Amino acid sequence: MNPIIWSETMEYLRLYFKRSPLKDRVFEPNFNMIKNEKIFDATFYLKRKVPMAIAHGTSRIFGTKSFKGKMDQLKEAIDKCNEVNVLFKPFTKNEWIFSN
DSSP states (O other), rough: OOOOHHHEEEEEEHHHHHHHHOOOOOSSSOOOOOOOOOHHHHHHHIIIIIIHHHHHHHHHHHHOOOHHHHHHHHHHHHHHHHHHHHHHHHHTOOOOOOOO
């Protein structure tokens, strides 16, 4: 069996984004490993979802067209991060099953 060593994977991701920064990034990519799923969910919600919802809602009321567009991009990016989390969860918890 060849398990994935997540600390190595994260280090490669850090190096990749350092050498190849994203062209239209909204914020600097940041990777932290949190072993407890409930703490991860709470942290993601408080650090990403709540601020994004406040900024997005505020942009709808007071924002310029450009700012509204950027907030829509941020909302989409946060939603995609959450989707990646859901898709990778079986692999990070060693719960994947391959069937024919």
